[in-house]
Amino acid sequence: MTSHNITFMSENRSFESPSHLLELASSKVVVLQSQKSSNGELGLAWIQNFATVKAFAIIFFIILICKIILSQIRWNNATKALEQRYGCKEPSHLRTHWFFGIDKPLQVFAASKEGRVLRYFQSLVAEAGNTFEWTVLGSRVWGTQDPENIKAVLSTKEKFFSHEVRREVLCSLIGDAIFTQDGASWRHSRALLKPSFFQKHCTNSALFQEHVDNLITRIGCDSTVDLQPLFFSLTLDVTTAFIFGKSVYSLTPSQTQEEAEFSRAFQYAQVYLSKRYQLGRLCWLFNGQEFRDSCKTVHAYVDKIVDNAMQVKARSVLDPSNDKGAQGNLLGELVFDVDDPIQARAHLMHLLLAGRDTTACLLTWTMRLLARYQEVQLRVREEISAMFGSAAVDVNKTKDMAYLTCVLKEVLRLYPSVPVNSRTAAEDVVLPTGGGEDGRSPVLVRKGEDVAVCVYSLHRRTDLYGSDADVFRPERWQNGALDHVEKSYGYLPFHGGRRVCPGRQFALAEASYTIVRLLKAFPMLSLPAETTFPEIGMEKQILGLTLASGDGCFVRTS
Numbered sequence: 001m002t003s004h005n006i007t008f009m010s011e012n013r014s015f016e017s018p019s020h021l022l023e024l025a026s027s028k029v030v031v032l033q034s035q036k037s038s039n040g041e042l043g044l045a046w047i048q049n050f051a052t053v054k055a056f057a058i059i060f061f062i063i064l065i066c067k068i069i070l071s072q073i074r075w076n077n078a079t080k081a082l083e084q085r086y087g088c089k090e091p092s093h094l095r096t097h098w099f100f101g102i103d104k105p106l107q108v109f110a111a112s113k114e115g116r117v118l119r120y121f122q123s124l125v126a127e128a129g130n131t132f133e134w135t136v137l138g139s140r141v142w143g144t145q146d147p148e149n150i151k152a153v154l155s156t157k158e159k160f161f162s163h164e165v166r167r168e169v170l171c172s173l174i175g176d177a178i179f180t181q182d183g184a185s186w187r188h189s190r191a192l193l194k195p196s197f198f199q200k201h202c203t204n205s206a207l208f209q210e211h212v213d214n215l216i217t218r219i220g221c222d223s224t225v226d227l228q229p230l231f232f233s234l235t236l237d238v239t240t241a242f243i244f245g246k247s248v249y250s251l252t253p254s255q256t257q258e259e260a261e262f263s264r265a266f267q268y269a270q271v272y273l274s275k276r277y278q279l280g281r282l283c284w285l286f287n288g289q290e291f292r293d294s295c296k297t298v299h300a301y302v303d304k305i306v307d308n309a310m311q312v313k314a315r316s317v318l319d320p321s322n323d324k325g326a327q328g329n330l331l332g333e334l335v336f337d338v339d340d341p342i343q344a345r346a347h348l349m350h351l352l353l354a355g356r357d358t359t360a361c362l363l364t365w366t367m368r369l370l371a372r373y374q375e376v377q378l379r380v381r382e383e384i385s386a387m388f389g390s391a392a393v394d395v396n397k398t399k400d401m402a403y404l405t406c407v408l409k410e411v412l413r414l415y416p417s418v419p420v421n422s423r424t425a426a427e428d429v430v431l432p433t434g435g436g437e438d439g440r441s442p443v444l445v446r447k448g449e450d451v452a453v454c455v456y457s458l459h460r461r462t463d464l465y466g467s468d469a470d471v472f473r474p475e476r477w478q479n480g481a482l483d484h485v486e487k488s489y490g491y492l493p494f495h496g497g498r499r500v501c502p503g504r505q506f507a508l509a510e511a512s513y514t515i516v517r518l519l520k521a522f523p524m525l526s527l528p529a530e531t532t533f534p535e536i537g538m539e540k541q542i543l544g545l546t547l548a549s550g551d552g553c554f555v556r557t558s
Ligand code: HEM
Pocket: 178, 179, 190, 239, 350, 351, 354, 355, 356, 358, 359, 362, 416, 417, 418, 421, 492, 493, 494, 495, 498, 499, 500, 501, 502, 503, 504, 506, 507, 508
């Protein structure tokens, strides 16, 4: 039988089903392959062969589309049935205009590149309401800035959500521990971070003093300086001292080569991680050699410190006067509960990641605003004089500075260090609001769907904070005026529920101490003369794992 015959016959056959077509196409390929081997050359058959492969590809594509459509219909029917059972209504749907909704991710990338991605999210909220869903490449994604739904995600229904995507994105650098775990393993990791440890260190001025001294030396006098990179170095130095018991001294020239290598590699890997985050489940596509090398450098450095702490522990176990806190740092305590060095490394890396950039961002936005709003700076200075006069700054007393506390609260409202967060539904779960015409009925989130919680836009809601929600006004927090908003999940810089940030007090102590010391060291902090200061929220922002300033933090110190 010639290939011509076969083609002729197949063209006259009627197709009964997609799988029938598939069978037919593959039989043609097999016959043509055998023809090639018997003739030894392709000749005319090559063209027919090409046409057959083309037909095969088209058929395959049609089958794929049919399958997608069928599964979409099945999914829609199942969702409708479940919605009916749980009294849910359809949520507001964000309209997309391009094939498979890819216009939206492209717009996110463009906005992100231009430093306005959070403004873009706000525009989506303005278009679609406080809770909405959108479909990208066939998957539904949710966005919410509704306190009731956020409370469900973070607290009352927290156990129905997982950190699956986060785990995939972050594990190569930080391993698996508190930040990426769920269920029993998370509970175990959380229990290891005893609140008493944070408490002990956030009242210890000595932990911060040396590094803030180094910061002040680096700033120098009579200069215009970008404080943002210096704050990132400061928080790296403080956090490594706090958790390793050994700072990397990135603010000083005395940093060793090994410490410098670690600081560089950690910085590189962290920036890389934020790019991986943007790809979500496709993060494995972004796994370059330099990133892998940086992870290795970071691991080697931390492993040495862990090894050393394990040896100290081994010696102290032999000593009856052994004191668990003898090493005076978190690792020193941790090694008594964790025998596996790789797991110990993961616990440390999670704390380093969680504690370093978040506090650096808080310091950056605070100093930008204090330099811009001189009247607020003056009030903080008055409070410092009243509290400390010419005495040394005691970190323990900074928490009694009522006005500074309001300033920090207001900064974290306008620029929360973690402005957007997401969780993946581990099961079908009902959120209390956002469905129906009036947006008040419950909505159904299906298993596997991601829910993005946008704290940035929550904190700018005029119905919660008044018509001046976009204005920097620390006084709004005075006399507990916004206690009701805080209690009802309307203010969440540290999130809420069981997974609320355990480093909250430590971070506020570090930020307060640093600001007081800077204002004492520099009697005049202002914007450089040529600076134009955009309106709040209109500045360039860099959204990585945390929210940094795209315009830096330039101040004049004289
Ligand atoms: C201004 C500074 C900080 C802010 C705004 C902040 C904010 C947050 C937020 C929003 C979360 C919840 C993340 C989530 O569940 O997805 C979180 C978790 C966490 N934070 Fe912080 N944080 C700060 C500083 C720190 C510091 C200094 C440490 C420790 C040294 C720390 C340790 C942690 C840890 C371990 C978690 C994970 C908790 C868990 O999953 O159970 N944070 N933080």
